[in-house]
Amino acid sequence: MTAITERKLARPADRSPLDHASYGDRIFRGLLTLGAVTIPLLLGFLVLELWQGARLAMGKFGLGFVTNSVWDPVAVQFGAFPLIFGTLLSSLIALAIAVPLSLGVAIFLTEFSPEGLRQPVAFLIGLLAAIPSVVYGLWGIFVLIPALRTTAFPLLREVLGFLPLFRGPIYGPSMLAAGIILAIMVMPYVMSVSREVLLAVPDTQREAALALGATRWEAVITAVVPYARSGIIGAVILGLGRALGETMAVTMLIGNRHEIAASLFAPGYTMAAAIANEFSEAVGDVHLSALAYVAFLLFVVTVLVNAGARLLIWRVARGSAAGGKAL
Amino acid sequence: MSDLQPVASRTAPPLVRAPARTSASEVRMETVEVSAMYGKFTAVKEVSLRFAANRVHALIGPSGCGKSTFLRALNRMHELSEHGWITGRVLLDGQDIYGSRVNAMQLRRRVGMVFQRPTPFPTMSIYDNVAAGLRVHGRHRRAELDTVVEQSLQQAALWDEVKERLRASAMTLSGGQQQRLCIARTVAPSPDVVLLDEPTASLDPQSTQRIEELLFELKRDYTIVIVTHNMQQAARVSDTTSFFYMGTMVESGPTRQIFTTPADEQTEAYITGRFG
Numbered sequence: 001m002t003a004i005t006e007r008k009l010a011r012p013a014d015r016s017p018l019d020h021a022s023y024g025d026r027i028f029r030g031l032l033t034l035g036a037v038t039i040p041l042l043l044g045f046l047v048l049e050l051w052q053g054a055r056l057a058m059g060k061f062g063l064g065f066v067t068n069s070v071w072d073p074v075a076v077q078f079g080a081f082p083l084i085f086g087t088l089l090s091s092l093i094a095l096a097i098a099v100p101l102s103l104g105v106a107i108f109l110t111e112f113s114p115e116g117l118r119q120p121v122a123f124l125i126g127l128l129a130a131i132p133s134v135v136y137g138l139w140g141i142f143v144l145i146p147a148l149r150t151t152a153f154p155l156l157r158e159v160l161g162f163l164p165l166f167r168g169p170i171y172g173p174s175m176l177a178a179g180i181i182l183a184i185m186v187m188p189y190v191m192s193v194s195r196e197v198l199l200a201v202p203d204t205q206r207e208a209a210l211a212l213g214a215t216r217w218e219a220v221i222t223a224v225v226p227y228a229r230s231g232i233i234g235a236v237i238l239g240l241g242r243a244l245g246e247t248m249a250v251t252m253l254i255g256n257r258h259e260i261a262a263s264l265f266a267p268g269y270t271m272a273a274a275i276a277n278e279f280s281e282a283v284g285d286v287h288l289s290a291l292a293y294v295a296f297l298l299f300v301v302t303v304l305v306n307a308g309a310r311l312l313i314w315r316v317a318r319g320s321a322a323g324g325k326a327l
Numbered sequence: 328m329s330d331l332q333p334v335a336s337r338t339a340p341p342l343v344r345a346p347a348r349t350s351a352s353e354v355r356m357e358t359v360e361v362s363a364m365y366g367k368f369t370a371v372k373e374v375s376l377r378f379a380a381n382r383v384h385a386l387i388g389p390s391g392c393g394k395s396t397f398l399r400a401l402n403r404m405h406e407l408s409e410h411g412w413i414t415g416r417v418l419l420d421g422q423d424i425y426g427s428r429v430n431a432m433q434l435r436r437r438v439g440m441v442f443q444r445p446t447p448f449p450t451m452s453i454y455d456n457v458a459a460g461l462r463v464h465g466r467h468r469r470a471e472l473d474t475v476v477e478q479s480l481q482q483a484a485l486w487d488e489v490k491e492r493l494r495a496s497a498m499t500l501s502g503g504q505q506q507r508l509c510i511a512r513t514v515a516p517s518p519d520v521v522l523l524d525e526p527t528a529s530l531d532p533q534s535t536q537r538i539e540e541l542l543f544e545l546k547r548d549y550t551i552v553i554v555t556h557n558m559q560q561a562a563r564v565s566d567t568t569s570f571f572y573m574g575t576m577v578e579s580g581p582t583r584q585i586f587t588t589p590a591d592e593q594t595e596a597y598i599t600g601r602f603g
Contacts, residue, residue, distance in 0.1 A: 204446045210435065218463050222459055
């Protein structure tokens, strides 16, 4: 450091004055700052725009909008409860299916898989995330739903029909179909984040468990997964965030009906699907405004979920001690 | 002690600790021309050693001399390393631990290990950390766990410091306490042999001293093999010392003899601080 400074000072004064400003740096810095400022500005505009669009409906329905179930554009009565319910339920179904599967794959890839299999499998699962959601939707309509309607759903009704969840007529497009397609779409995210988190568990933890006479599996359960648990929760919440906002594939499979049904075979609706379907054909200002209100609620829910995920992942990244404090 | 149990048997051992074996000459563990490899690289070459019961054995030598690898061959941890494999025989009470009928998991209950850095399970309480080894082996009875946890913490000289807060996270302990917690966790399943891999390398002098004092207590119940970087430590705590250099065991004998009248030039050079 000193050597460099001395050399600079030793330069003849005519070559480079000390107060010479580097314009290139300044311009570069300015551009970057502009870029950095744009993002929060855009977000601010977005929220403002939603708020403005929703103001009419907010004034008319207030917070009751959240709990009201009537959605009647003709009578100009709007309530988002079935949409919120559908969004949450379809996402929960997705998580119930995707989390065990993704965790299983992540554990297999980090702890048990042969070395040569790890990268290829992780890469392939990552590819699942690159498929456009409309393609998932089409696949759902042409492949998944026929299979569910003819085979899986009747079987479920037969075996688990004593639960209200699995009763009633089978249409095909349904809450459960949407949940399943969401599970497939969410899996790559949950899997790759949990894999990263499991890879970050120090080997000393595995060895400590193995040295106690644990099998590989017991080491995973007693040492590895607990150590990584807050990161895994982060992965799950990240997946939840994806599921909540997913629109296209869900719209194509969920049946789009403003209703709350006990049966998972019945059609439902989600916030995102309702906005996508109704926005272009909305009649009247209140209808439009109600949809903006729905969008605003969806935004709030997603932001909360993503903030939670960030916080959890940050805690894990901060170091090993975070594990002890999580939950 | 009976034979190492075959794979199928996962029955819990009796709670009562086997009576301490006091016969000084009894060989608890023996290695016969043990070589340990990583792929094609040989880290330990044909080491034959005997570890007598209720003694502390120190393995010393410069970094990379193979002493830790050798230690890890004694409880079959070496084979878990990438491309790790060994030749030769390791006998525990006369039985080859690499024999085809031996279950490595069962073996590691009888040959416990403490690592260089304290490795408590951070999400578990102090109590659960000590009980972890027992639970892994299907011992869940509350009264039994309570007894063994207390006994083990006492053996590790940690009981008095933590008895009021057994439910607190293990991460609330200091580094030295964490290492003693790991010792308690290691002795809880009542092993025959306790391996320590530079257990004080990451600790301050005071915590180091406590662990060294602890070794004198522990050797009444266990056979102890300790790898150490610190020659003074080896001189203080061990009954016999083996000097490793470049993957071979150069010299082994009573600690006093190794440190006062070493037979080998390399040993002398090392213990007088001329290299390493």
